[in-house]
Amino acid sequence: MDTKQVVLITGGAKRLGFAMAQHLLGEGYRVVIHCNTSCNAVENLGSDCRTVQADLTNREELQTLFGRAVQCFGQVDHLVNNASVFPSALIEQTTLELWDEVMTLHNTAPFFLSKALYQHIRERGTTGSIINMVDTKIDAPTASRPAYYISKGALLAQTKTLAVSLAPILRVNAISPGAVLSNGDESYFTKMAERLPLKHTGTAFDIVQAVAYLLRASFVTGVNLAVDGGQRLL
16 A cells, blocks of 8 residues: 555646645655646656646535545545635725635635545544645735735634644644745846845745645644745835
């Protein structure tokens, strides 16, 4: 029987999620990559990696996702709630449709996937963990993305609540990335590097190291680990 633990990563087909998948495979985990529209972009990462497709904003697809993930290797031990959208919409531009999308993706989906993992792990009589990807700017949000920042703040509250509710079966932690992956605005990264206490921006590797640490940190739960070069201190 294969004793490698299995990590389900939502939004794992690109950017930070894909970097996580690559790193964790190298550390000896088996990985299930959830993807929606980017499944074709996933390279062949070997027999220890599988993909499952689902639109997390679709209730029916969300309800079947975890079961399909379990079928890949017969178990799931850890969950990384990484799937995200980053809409730039002022309060005047925020529609009910946009609100529902960000709240479903950043709160509803993580909650019900966490619930499914808890039930699965409890039935197996083992332990596991959940990592929620938040954002360091929720402590100092801007006016450009109110729905996004509110939804990420709620995900942090969910992290702390489930750390109590799902213990001792599951540890639940969060990671708040700072300036680690550019959306194309290199001038922002240059200016941010000058302002940060550490005087440089980060990389995807900084985040995946934090993920790997929290997966094995057996005495850590309810923590929001800021990987931001000190940005939260500004």
